[in-house]
Amino acid sequence: MTADASARGPEADAHVDDDIAVAESLPARAFTERAWLDRELATTFTRSWQLVPERATDEDPRSLAEQIAARGARVPVTMAGRPLYLQRGWDDDALRLFPNTCTHAWFPLVPGPSRGPTLVCGQHGRRFDCAGRFVSQQGFQGARGFPRDCDHLRAMPAAVWRGLTLAALDPAAPALADVLAPVDASLVRLPDTMTRAPGGGEVRDVAGNWKQHAWNFLDHFHIGFVHRAPGGLADAVDLGTYRTELFDDAVLQWVFARDPADGFDPALLPERFADERGRRVFALWWFVYPNLALNFYPWGLSVNAYQPIPDRPDATRFGWYHWVLDAAKYAERDRRWLSAQVDAEDVDALAQVSRGLRSGFAPRGRFAPTEEQAAHWLHRKVSRDVGAA
Numbered sequence: 587m588t589a590d591a592s593a594r595g596p597e598a599d600a601h602v603d604d605d606i607a608v609a610e611s612l613p614a615r616a617f618t619e620r621a622w623l624d625r626e627l628a629t630t631f632t633r634s635w636q637l638v639p640e641r642a643t644d645e646d647p648r649s650l651a652e653q654i655a656a657r658g659a660r661v662p663v664t665m666a667g668r669p670l671y672l673q674r675g676w677d678d679d680a681l682r683l684f685p686n687t688c689t690h691a692w693f694p695l696v697p698g699p700s701r702g703p704t705l706v707c708g709q710h711g712r713r714f715d716c717a718g719r720f721v722s723q724q725g726f727q728g729a730r731g732f733p734r735d736c737d738h739l740r741a742m743p744a745a746v747w748r749g750l751t752l753a754a755l756d757p758a759a760p761a762l763a764d765v766l767a768p769v770d771a772s773l774v775r776l777p778d779t780m781t782r783a784p785g786g787g788e789v790r791d792v793a794g795n796w797k798q799h800a801w802n803f804l805d806h807f808h809i810g811f812v813h814r815a816p817g818g819l820a821d822a823v824d825l826g827t828y829r830t831e832l833f834d835d836a837v838l839q840w841v842f843a844r845d846p847a848d849g850f851d852p853a854l855l856p857e858r859f860a861d862e863r864g865r866r867v868f869a870l871w872w873f874v875y876p877n878l879a880l881n882f883y884p885w886g887l888s889v890n891a892y893q894p895i896p897d898r899p900d901a902t903r904f905g906w907y908h909w910v911l912d913a914a915k916y917a918e919r920d921r922r923w924l925s926a927q928v929d930a931e932d933v934d935a936l937a938q939v940s941r942g943l944r945s946g947f948a949p950r951g952r953f954a955p956t957e958e959q960a961a962h963w964l965h966r967k968v969s970r971d972v973g974a975a
């Protein structure tokens with residue numbers, strides 16, 4: 587890359603055409619440059635709903651949703667590198683996200699889980715209520731024009747959805763119910779009683795920009811190659827029946843299982859997934875923009891979150907969690923649904939792409955119009971977020 591190119595902002599060469607027949611992919615530098623990641627953190631990752639990482643420990647193995655269920659409960663969390671805390675209301679049942687930064691002199695407010703009608707800052711004793719309002723502080727008698735609006739904590743939206751805790755940094759983020767409406771419509775018959783798998787969760791830093799992981803997830807085109815037969819995912823599904831459905835903020839990919847025994851009981855899915863030839867849906871692979879994959883299988887739900895790490899455009903904090911619907915099938919997930927194998931094959935492919943995009947020989951790609959609608963959808967949305975013309 588020339589010095590000129592790196593001096594330009596992301597918007598300079600971020601345009602991705604709406605028409606897949608002519609569109610070029612995002613440039614390679616979108617996956618390697620800090621300026622790109624900084625722009626995404628300021629746009630994509632403030633406006634969108636993010637999975638709040640689970641924080642189960644040996645002392646408290648409960649899911650995050652359970653940890654913040656009680657009135658007045660609060661727990662510190664980190665999202666996109668920012669210190670925050672979740673707070674359940676005391677006078678109401680609302681769940682809110684707040685900066686874990688005191689409005690007085692920026693000391694962290696919530697060092698660990700706690701519960702009560704108010705919290706007191708550990709540095710100089712400023713007191714806040716569960717709605718984030720400044721309540722009192724010794725020594726401020728005589729202060730004029732106080733408290734100001736910014737002496738209260740900024741409340742950001744948070745919600746629990748099917749046992750997952752989600753939050754957004756921008757109070758003007760779209761309503762979560764609207765974002766997830768198409769997902770909900772596909773799950774109306776699926777019991778909302780999944781339990782978090784004991785030990786079924788992990789957060790690890792992996793190679794590759796967050797967009798590579800999202801792109802890989804949305805790329806069914808590679809299944810016949812990277813996950814090829816014999817013995818691969820291409821064997822377990824009827825690839826010719828693969829469907830990709832694009833929504834405003836979500837994408838659904840689904841396919842019929844080769845062996846009906848590996849598919850969903852039709853009673854658990856809406857009528858539109860029924861098949862008169864008796865074929866059954868292998869999985870509902872949902873992607874919620876920008877970085878959340880919700881993989882519904884007959885055994886339950888595998889959640890993947892591709893979280894950016896500030897200042898590290900070439901790495902991703904990969905969170906995955908399992909929620910179990912059918913324990914017997916869950917025990918067979920690697921054999922019948924090839925979970926571990928597909929994961930390993932994707933990790934290897936991603937590492938190879940990482941080398942390629944850093945090679946200095948990576949032109950902007952083109953999209954196969956019949957195969958890569960979802961990849962194009964992702965690139966287009968990121969392009970708009972970073973301000974491309």
Ligand code: FES
Pocket residue numbers: 688689690691692693707708709710711712
């Ligand atoms: S930093 Fe919190 S009271 Fe001073």
Ligand SMILES: [Fe+2]
Pocket residue numbers: 802808809812813928931932
């Ligand atoms: Fe894959």
